Amino acid sequence: MTKQIALVTGASRGIGKAIAERLAEDGFFVVGTATSDNGADSISAYLTENGKGIKLDVADPESIAEVVKAVNDDFGTPAVLVNNAGITRDNLLMRMKDEEWNDIITTNLTSVFRMSKAVLRGMIKARAGRIINISSVVGATGNAGQANYAAAKAGMIGFAKSIAKEVGSRNITVNTVAPGFIATDMTKALGEDFKNALLASIPLSRLGDVREIAHTVSFLASEGAAYITGETIHVNGGLFMP
Amino acid sequence: MSNVEERVKKIVAEQLGVKEDIATDASFVDDLGADSLDTVELVMALEEEFECEIPDDEAEKITTVQQAIDYVEKNA
Numbered sequence: 001m002t003k004q005i006a007l008v009t010g011a012s013r014g015i016g017k018a019i020a021e022r023l024a025e026d027g028f029f030v031v032g033t034a035t036s037d038n039g040a041d042s043i044s045a046y047l048t049e050n051g052k053g054i055k056l057d058v059a060d061p062e063s064i065a066e067v068v069k070a071v072n073d074d075f076g077t078p079a080v081l082v083n084n085a086g087i088t089r090d091n092l093l094m095r096m097k098d099e100e101w102n103d104i105i106t107t108n109l110t111s112v113f114r115m116s117k118a119v120l121r122g123m124i125k126a127r128a129g130r131i132i133n134i135s136s137v138v139g140a141t142g143n144a145g146q147a148n149y150a151a152a153k154a155g156m157i158g159f160a161k162s163i164a165k166e167v168g169s170r171n172i173t174v175n176t177v178a179p180g181f182i183a184t185d186m187t188k189a190l191g192e193d194f195k196n197a198l199l200a201s202i203p204l205s206r207l208g209d210v211r212e213i214a215h216t217v218s219f220l221a222s223e224g225a226a227y228i229t230g231e232t233i234h235v236n237g238g239l240f241m242p
Numbered sequence: 243m244s245n246v247e248e249r250v251k252k253i254v255a256e257q258l259g260v261k262e263d264i265a266t267d268a269s270f271v272d273d274l275g276a277d278s279l280d281t282v283e284l285v286m287a288l289e290e291e292f293e294c295e296i297p298d299d300e301a302e303k304i305t306t307v308q309q310a311i312d313y314v315e316k317n318a
Contacts (some may be wrong), residue, residue: 064287075253124279124282124286125283125286
């Protein structure tokens with residue numbers, strides 16, 4: 001098998017699914033992860049012969065170690081890692097429980113540390129690799145009710161910049177994509193009033209499409225993006241311009 | 243030269259691109275020009291050569307050729 005391996009976390013639906021499909025189109029053999037066996041099966045189904053779904057709990061260090069080992073043994077060292085898996089536990093800070101804070105930091109940020117560390121060994125040896133983190137516009141702007149989520153998403157950006165400096169000499173790039181409001185199950189949960197106010201503040205006057213995020217990831221994974229590292233690309237319809 | 247010493251020196255030479263003879267008491271960073279990531283890679287290469295897993299807190303203590311030899315002789 002000569003195809004390069006791309007590992008995408010949280011690939012059963014939403015942005016992760018679009019990324020996995022796009023990277024498969026680009027010629028990668030894609031390993032997509034999901035938290036359940038059902039999710040993993042659905043990934044295998046949509047990727048057909050171009051990839052495989054695998055069960056992974058990104059909040060569990062043992063699960064990460066097992067999955068990365070299995071991917072290395074069964075398919076090969078990932079050339080691309082997309083840290084996409086993420087959850088929300090929104091609440092005003094004054095009502096936020098420790099558990100809501102910890103769940104988000106563990107699942108959305110600590111997972112990025114563990115996954116990146118686990119795949120870097122192979123990338124360093126290969127003298128090549130791409131790590132792409134899916135952050136959020138909220139990590140740059142903040143959002144009332146999302147202190148935990150915004151902290152984790154901002155954390156990913158600082159993490160990416162630091163690792164970009166650490167492993168740049170080994171021809172490994174580490175970048176971040178910060179989506180704005182994209183039409184997914186996650187944004188479907190937003191209230192109607194909030195959504196209307198939001199649309200008024202987006203110059204392009206619409207939510208983004210998951211494929212628009214996938215396209216950006218595809219670019220960062222491509223040969224053409226070889227000289228881009230430590231960068232955050234905002235894909236948000238103009239909602240926020242850094 | 244012991245077999246372990248020979249294998250360790252070979253790996254050090256490969257990883258750090260050292261062409262001259264390597265002294266046993268050579269420090270990776272101070273004498274052989276390694277940066278911190280080089281030392282991480284060196285430990286990875288030692289783990290593979292000697293089929294062992296070197297824990298991070300042990301790996302940090304391996305800063306010279308002799309220390310690498312000692313570690314391998316004791317643990318691998």
